[in-house]
Amino acid sequence: MCGIVGYLGQRNAYPVLIKGLKRLEYRGYDSAGVALITQDGDLQVYKTKGKVSDLEAYADEKDTSGCIGIAHTRWATHGEPNSTNAHPHYSASGNLALIHNGIIENYASLKHQLTEAGVEFKSTTDTEVLVQLIEYIQTSQHLDLLTAVRIALQRVIGAYAIAILDRSNPNQIIAARKSSPLVVGIGDGEFFLGSDASPIIEYTDKVIYLNDGEIAVIRTGHDVEIVDLNNTHLEHEVKTVDLKLGQIEKGGFPHFMLKEIFDQPDCLRDCMRGRINTEANNVVLSAIIDYKERLLNARRIIIVACGTSWHASLIGKQLIENICRIPVEVEYASEFRYSNPVIDSHDVVIAISQSGETADTLAAIHLAKERGAFIYGICNAVGSSIARATDTGSYIHVGPEIGVASTKAFTGQVTVLTMLALALAKAKGSINQADYEQIVGELNSIPDKMQLLLKENDRIRDISRIFTYAHNFLYLGRGYNYPVALEGALKLKEISYIHAEGYPAAEMKHGPIALIDEEMPVVVIATHNALYDKLMSNIQEIKARKGRVIAIVSQGDTRVKALADEFIELPTTLECLEPLLATIPLQMLAYHIAICKGKNVDQPRNLAKSVTVE
Numbered sequence: 180m181c182g183i184v185g186y187l188g189q190r191n192a193y194p195v196l197i198k199g200l201k202r203l204e205y206r207g208y209d210s211a212g213v214a215l216i217t218q219d220g221d222l223q224v225y226k227t228k229g230k231v232s233d234l235e236a237y238a239d240e241k242d243t244s245g246c247i248g249i250a251h252t253r254w255a256t257h258g259e260p261n262s263t264n265a266h267p268h269y270s271a272s273g274n275l276a277l278i279h280n281g282i283i284e285n286y287a288s289l290k291h292q293l294t295e296a297g298v299e300f301k302s303t304t305d306t307e308v309l310v311q312l313i314e315y316i317q318t319s320q321h322l323d324l325l326t327a328v329r330i331a332l333q334r335v336i337g338a339y340a341i342a343i344l345d346r347s348n349p350n351q352i353i354a355a356r357k358s359s360p361l362v363v364g365i366g367d368g369e370f371f372l373g374s375d376a377s378p379i380i381e382y383t384d385k386v387i388y389l390n391d392g393e394i395a396v397i398r399t400g401h402d403v404e405i406v407d408l409n410n411t412h413l414e415h416e417v418k419t420v421d422l423k424l425g426q427i428e429k430g431g432f433p434h435f436m437l438k439e440i441f442d443q444p445d446c447l448r449d450c451m452r453g454r455i456n457t458e459a460n461n462v463v464l465s466a467i468i469d470y471k472e473r474l475l476n477a478r479r480i481i482i483v484a485c486g487t488s489w490h491a492s493l494i495g496k497q498l499i500e501n502i503c504r505i506p507v508e509v510e511y512a513s514e515f516r517y518s519n520p521v522i523d524s525h526d527v528v529i530a531i532s533q534s535g536e537t538a539d540t541l542a543a544i545h546l547a548k549e550r551g552a553f554i555y556g557i558c559n560a561v562g563s564s565i566a567r568a569t570d571t572g573s574y575i576h577v578g579p580e581i582g583v584a585s586t587k588a589f590t591g592q593v594t595v596l597t598m599l600a601l602a603l604a605k606a607k608g609s610i611n612q613a614d615y616e617q618i619v620g621e622l623n624s625i626p627d628k629m630q631l632l633l634k635e636n637d638r639i640r641d642i643s644r645i646f647t648y649a650h651n652f653l654y655l656g657r658g659y660n661y662p663v664a665l666e667g668a669l670k671l672k673e674i675s676y677i678h679a680e681g682y683p684a685a686e687m688k689h690g691p692i693a694l695i696d697e698e699m700p701v702v703v704i705a706t707h708n709a710l711y712d713k714l715m716s717n718i719q720e721i722k723a724r725k726g727r728v729i730a731i732v733s734q735g736d737t738r739v740k741a742l743a744d745e746f747i748e749l750p751t752t753l754e755c756l757e758p759l760l761a762t763i764p765l766q767m768l769a770y771h772i773a774i775c776k777g778k779n780v781d782q783p784r785n786l787a788k789s790v791t792v793e
C-alpha cells in the first residue's frame with residue numbers, strides 16, 4: 180500500500196531510489212515519483228502516472244544528480260491515479276517535498292482550514308494537505324522544520340509513514356510513522372529509508388524499525404536522531420536483518436508468483452527447521468514452551484485475519500478443534516474490530532498476517548488486547564507491526580513474498596498452524612502418541628510430496644489453456660478442503676479477473692447449481708477421504724447439468740477420474756494435511772489462466788501487497 184524509499188550519503192541517489200522503488204513496486208503501482216536535491220541545490224520532483232519504468236522514461240535526460248532523495252510508488256486512496264496526484268508533493272513555496280503511505284482521515288477539515296488561510300492545492304490527495312500544513316505551521320510560526328512536523332503530526336488523524344526533503348537543508352531527511360511501516364537503514368556514512376527492508380539490504384543489514392509516533396531525523400555525519408511528537412529523545416535499537424538479496428529476486432522465473440509457487444517445498448522446510456525433530460518425531464514451538472499455561476487454559480481461541488490468511492485460519496480452526504478439543508472461532512479482522520466482541524482474559528486471539536502490516540488485523544489485535552485477551556501472532560515479515568503488537572507468536576519463515584497473490588505464505592501459515600495444533604494437543608494430552616507421531620512424520624514429508632506435484636506444472640498449463648474462455652468458475656471442497664476451494668477461487672479472481680466462487684461442495688445444491696451449464700468449469704477437490712462418496716454425488720450432479728469438471732483427486736483414483744473432464748492427482752497424505760498439497764495445483768491453474776489471458780500476475784489491477792489502510 181504505497182512504497183517509500185529514501186537515500187542520503189555519497190552515492191548518486193537516483194539509481195538507488197529507482198532500484199528501491201522496483202523492489203517495493205509490489206506495494207502499489209499506479210504512479211511513481213522521486214524528489215532529489217540536485218548538485219546545484221534545486222529541489223526537483225519528477226513524477227508520473229504508471230509504473231517505475233514509466234518514471235524512468237519520464238526522468239530520462241532530466242537532472243537526476245544529487246546524493247539525497249526520496250521516492251514513492253503509489254496505491255491510490257484519495258485522488259485518482261494520475262501524475263498530479265502522484266507523490267512527492269511540493270509545499271506551496273516549493274521548498275519542501277513529501278511522500279506518504281497511509282491515509283490522513285481528517286484531511287478534509289485540515290484542507291478547509293488551509294484554504295481559508297490562502298493555501299492553494301494542486302492535487303486532490305490527502306498527502307498534499309500534510310505537506311502544506313507542515314509548511315504553513317513552519318512559516319506562520321517561524322519554526323524549524325522538525326518542530327513544524329511535530330506540531331502538524333499532532334493535528335493529524337490517521338495513518339502515515341512519511342519522508343520530507345527540505346531545499347534549505349540539503350543534508351537532512353525527516354521521516355515519521357504511525358500505523359504504516361518505516362525502516363531506516365544504517366550504512367557506512369550513508370542512510371536509507373524503506374517501507375520494508377527490501378530496498379535496503381543490498382547496501383546494509385543494519386536497520387532501525389521506527390515505532391508509532393516516532394520521528395527520525397537523518398543527517399549527514401550524525402547518528403540517526405529519534406524523537407516523539409513531544410520532542411522527547413528516544414533510544415533506538417539497531418537490528419540486523421536476516422534477508423538475502425536472492426530472496427527478493429526472480430531467480431530465473433518469469434514472475435515472482437511462479438517462483439514463489441516453486442519455492443514452497445524449501446519454504447516449508449525452512450518453516451519446520453528446528454521445530455520438527457525428525458528423530459524424536461516431535462514438534463517444539465518456543466512460543467508454546469514459554470506460554471504453555473496461558474494457551475492451554477484458553478476458554479476458546481479466536482483467529483483474526485484477512486484474505487488468504489483468513490482462509491488459512493479456517494484450516495487452523497479444524498486442526499485445533501480436532502486434535503486439541505479447544506473451541507475456535509474465525510473472524511474477518513475487519514468485522515471483528517467493529518463488532519463489540521464478547522472477549523476477555525480467558526480468550527486467546529491468534530492473529531495471522533503475511534505482511535504483518537494489515538491495518539484491520541492490527542486494529543483487531545488492539546481491541547482484543549484492550550479487553551484482556553492473550554495475543555499469539557503468526558506472521559511472515561519479521562519485525563512487522565503485527566509481530567511486535569502480539570504477546571508471543573511464531574514466524575512462518577518462508578522468506579519475502581513479493582507476488583501480490585499470496586502463495587507460499589498460505590502454505591507456511593497452514594504449516595505453522597499444524598505445528599501449533601500438534602504442540603498444544605501434545606501438551607494438553609488430547610492426542611494419542613501414535614496419531615501425534617503419524618501427523619508429525621507426515622507433515623515432515625509434505626515438502627517432498629509438493630516437489631512431486633510441482634512436476635505437474637506443464638500439464639496444468641495445458642489444462643489452463645482449455646479454460647481461458649470462462650467468465651465464471653466454481654470451486655468446491657469439503658472439510659479441510661473447503662478453505663482450499665475458497666483460496667483457489669480467490670487466486671483466480673485476483674490475477675485473471677475471472678469471477679470465481681468457492682463453496683462447501685454440499686452447499687452447491689442450495690443455490691450455485693443454478694449457474695451450472697456447459698460453459699461453467701467447476702474445480703472439485705475430491706480426494707479419498709471420509710466424504711469421498713458425497714463428493715462423487717456432487718460431481719454427478721454437475722455432469723448431469725453439463726458442467727465441466729476439473730477434479731483434484733488422490734493418486735490411484737479411478738471413479739472421479741472417469742467422470743471428470745480433467746484431473747490432477749495429488750500424492751496421498753493424511754486428510755488434515757491435504758490442503759498443503761491441494762492448494763498447489765490451484766495456484767498453478769490460476770497462474771497459467773492469467774498468463775494465457777495476458778494479465779500481469781505479479782501486479783494485478785487495484786491490488787496491493789500490504790493493505791495498511793482500512
Ligand code: M6R
Binds near residue numbers: 487540583786788790
Ligand atoms: O498480509 P496479510 O496476510 O495480512 O494480508 C491479508 C490479505 O490482504 C491478503 O492475503 C490478500 O488477500 C492477498 N492478495 C491474497 O492473495
